[in-house]
Amino acid sequence: MTTDTLQAVRWNTAQKVLFRFIFLYTLFYIFPFPVNYIPYGQYLSHWIGQFWQWLSLWTADHIFHITEELPLNGRGSGDITLAYLQVFVQLLIATAGTIIWSVSDRKREHYNNLFRYQIVFLRYYTAFLLLTYGIIKIIPTQFSNLSLFDLIKTYGDSSPMGLMWNFMEYSDTYTRFSGIAEALGGVLLLFRQTERLGALIGFGVMLNVFLMNMSYDIPVKLLSFHLMFICAIILSAHIKAFLNFFLFNKTAPPEQILPYSSRKKIRIAGYIFKGIFILHFVIPRVINTHEYYTERRDKASLPALYGIYDVKDFIYNGDTIPPLLTDTLRWKRIVIDRRSTGIVKMNDKITPLKNDTDTLKHTLMLASWQDTTKVHSFTYEVRDSLFYATGTYGRDSISITMKKKDLNDFLLINRGFHWINEYPFNR
Known part of the structure; x- marks a missing residue:
């Protein structure tokens, strides 16, 4: 054939x-x-x-x-x-x-x-x-x-x-x-x-x-x-x-x-x-x-608060929660990506949320995808390279101090290309 x-x-x-x-x-x-x-x-x-x-x-x-x-x-x-x-x-x-x-x-x-x-x-x-x-x-x-x-x-x-x-x-x-x-x-x-x-x-x-x-x-x-x-x-x-x-x-x-x-x-x-x-x-x-x-x-299409925010202080109902890996309540970081947002807990479990940001009023709303009644409502401000958010979740009050992570701190981003490598850079 x-x-x-x-x-x-x-x-x-x-x-x-x-x-x-x-x-x-x-x-x-x-x-x-x-x-x-x-x-x-x-x-x-x-x-x-x-x-x-x-x-x-x-x-x-x-x-x-x-x-x-x-x-x-x-x-x-x-x-x-x-x-x-x-x-x-x-x-x-x-x-x-x-x-x-x-x-x-x-x-x-x-x-x-x-x-x-x-x-x-x-x-x-x-x-x-x-x-x-x-x-x-x-x-x-x-x-x-x-x-x-x-x-x-x-x-x-x-x-x-x-x-x-x-x-x-x-x-x-x-x-x-x-x-x-x-x-x-x-x-x-x-x-x-x-x-x-x-x-x-x-x-x-x-x-x-x-x-x-x-x-x-x-x-x-x-x-x-x-x-x-x-x-x-x-x-x-x-x-x-x-x-x-x-x-x-x-x-x-x-x-x-x-x-x-x-x-x-x-x-x-x-x-x-x-x-x-x-x-x-x-x-x-x-x-x-x-x-x-x-x-x-187009970077203009990125969300207003695009970035990774590491939580430095987490105050829940007036109590400062220490960063213990066994704690299931405290947040480790907030990630606001191009099309998705999530809260990362201390055990690295990610909770995906809907993000509604108003840059004029400086408000941030994080709502559950499954239950729209579960909403984190914050007002935020930026001072001295720190990100402060204060708000409520139901009847609970939350106050968070965060620092935005520089993406160039990641080795995968900052390593770049090299014609000459005296030794293998395999990490």
Whole structure:
């Protein structure tokens, strides 16, 4: 099954069966792409999604006898139970379809033309996803800046995914490099002359991503595996040339790239449509990503009291509470981050709170997310580099003296880059 041997007159039975199965499964997994990128295509995409969801839920109930309610949306996770069930259902249907197809079409000698168009379908699907992930790394928005909570959290309290996320967040340089690799593979896959190199780069990039997802428990395992698998399918179209060049030390002759139509006007129209479709996909993503990046990097968008505040004195109902690690009442610090705020107790337990700051009235309101009646109401002022807050929590009075921590005190922030290191600085 290679485009290097399109003149082959016969495939063996194993090739035909394998092609039928892969063709059906990838079609079920990928469709409604590319319809979902054209106007009103989202309606078809929604209907197909609803169909797979219904079938997966039916499978969960009647085949696996799963009684608990399954989440329908992973809020960013692609590895929810429903996603695995959908893959299982698609594998079953593809298997049944392969059997029926093989019986009804057993006399066909090959699927050269259908394989050509399948490769085109897979190329564009993979290219668009690689470009999507590449753009949000080149313009670094997939991984935000290290949060203030990340800076005070210990390695031991990090999740494997959080540890890897912080690793990527620390360096925009490395993030952009990985994005360029993804985007390069995507661009090369858009053209038949470079699809071999694009698939090779795409496979290497997605192999790395898949292993990171498996090693750090990042819930994009299914998608990264499928992208890697699809790149392997595209490479299989050139397997003879790869084996000759890399293993057998033989000549890898140039591939004969046949036009999709003998009519020049149709070919020109196809080039124009291809250009418009690619630009329609790429330009909005670049613009939206850049706007989000600019907004996120704008320091004016930070909260008025953004920072880490270490508690020096904590007075509760007139009593000064000493900073004992066993004390569950006293505060250790307050963290006011870009989108989240929290109180850190002496045992380092963090209580997330809603933050409402009025810089004109100098008031700070910290409310519980679960119970809006639980509110810390403070008035605050800054004197001699110290932050004073006085207020109430229910019927209790609280008075706090804090000092804002200089973020450059963190080694991770102040270490920087050095061309010369006389000794390894590994802390």
